[in-house]
Amino acid sequence: MELVMAILIGVLFTAAVYLILSRSLLKIIIGTGLLSHGAHLLILTMGGLGGLAPPVISKSVTDFADPLPQALILTAIVISFGVTAFMLVMAYRAYAVHKTDDMNQLKGNDEHD
């Protein structure tokens, strides 16, 4: 199971890097989304996949999964959700002001201000 997860994470990172290196602003933002998905799955895998064991400690439960990675992912998901939303709004504003979403034309030097 860990191997499948590792391959999946690798595929997500590859796709993310490909998208982030593209010129379209929207593709870049989707790329950052994939990147954070990969990172979140990585935390889950690194914490050890617990199988069917519940992530709680109580007297009746002898075999339990580590609950911490799930708490970490929850936090990280919320953060990346907020940042992605902010980036989308900003990309729209930048598109409206600069009339382009091509990063090549957003290089910018002082003559173009």
Next chain:
Amino acid sequence: MINLPLLPIILPFLFAILLLFFKENVRIQRALTLVGVIISLIASFYLLVTVKTEGVLAVTLGSWPAPFGIAMVSDMFSALLVTTTLLITLFVVVYSFTAIGEERERFFYYPAILFMVTGVNGAFTTGDIFNMFVFFEVLLIASYLLIVLGGEKKQLRESIKYILVNVVSSALFVITIAYLYSVVGTLNMADISVKIAEVGQPGIITVIAVLMLIVFGVKGAIFPLYFWLPGSYAAPPVPVLALFGALLTKVGVYAIMRTYTLFFIHNVGVTHEILMVVSVLTVIVGCIGALAYFDLKQIIIYNIVIAVGVILFGAAQMNEAGISGAIFYLVHDMLIKGALFLLIGIIIYVTGTSNLRKMGGLMKTHAPLGWFYLIAAFGLAGIPPLSGFIGKLLIAQGAFEAGNIWGSIIILASSLIVLLSVIRIFIYAFWGEPMELPKTKRKPYARMMLPTIVLVVLSVLYGVGTEWLIPYVTDATDVLLQPSIYIDAVLK
């Protein structure tokens, strides 16, 4: 006062939330921000004194026992940085009253500053590596708002790049924490230190150390990860630039110093050697940049890069002189960079341009500005008895003791280039034939000068009063060099 370490984090947060209710009322915003920052500053001074008398303070949130709950730890190093952060925020806020303009003040400018201070102080105080990630995000999200606030063409263009770089580095941070967690199985920084010491830093931990250097290096702008800094920092208005330049990169530097003195201390030959080489390269690249531009903002921005290199070079020595020099220089650099950015902000206001070639002869019309700029410039270069001297002296001493002769010669030579780069501003802007100045009012100029002068005077006092600061810096150095003090305070 068991929750004392939390006060400098929670107070700005509380006032930031209060401010959200008074969006349209600029007067109340200003007054509340001022009150909030001053109260937080008093709390942080009290914290500083308490840490001095009682040693390292640790709070575990929700009273969960130490390795499980989130710990907040105030040692002398973090208390010093928290106090300096609030001090600089105070001056930048007062300066902003005149400099930032009402449009921005109406659009959550002050709440964004206070949220950012919450994040910065939290990152300095936290004793939990994942919690550090969360506080990094808090300060980053507030900084995203500050950098784009105003929505000018240039700001929008540059802030996209700033956000993108930081999002990627945050993802790397999460990945690094995941690796670290899988190896040591804990997030509490003191506990991580214990666990790494138990296994004696195998190869995987060294890999994680280098990953951490990359993650924090992006935030702290070390070579070769500083590429985003000059473009992005030049976009926002000067008060925001002063905050970013004085505080944000220093959080990255703090995180590198903390992890490289607490976690990764068993294979110094590899990790600290890399850190040292990278920091020397950072200094060299910063020097080239500082001399290459004729733009006021760019020159000082590249000086941030130089300072980051110098501080990390001191930290990489891992001996008493090197580390205490790095701490001295870190606090000095926060003060003096704040002062310099505020000063060039006034120069830009007076001349209406940031291009050095279009200025001249300001000494005839604005003599006090010139003199205080000169003092700040000398302080930055480290001319005794001003503030930069003692830090650089100790760093060079530490490097010679550790046998890194070439590195310390480069660091010392860089002081000359720093001096040249800032004196060039003085010569072009203040000497020569007076240029025709755009009509500006005298009153805003005076109002902006006031906080700036006080900050410059403070930096001079920091240099002259080194003698009184030594006990504090020694305490901070002890905690960094002997992780057992930190660990015992947290795990009890």
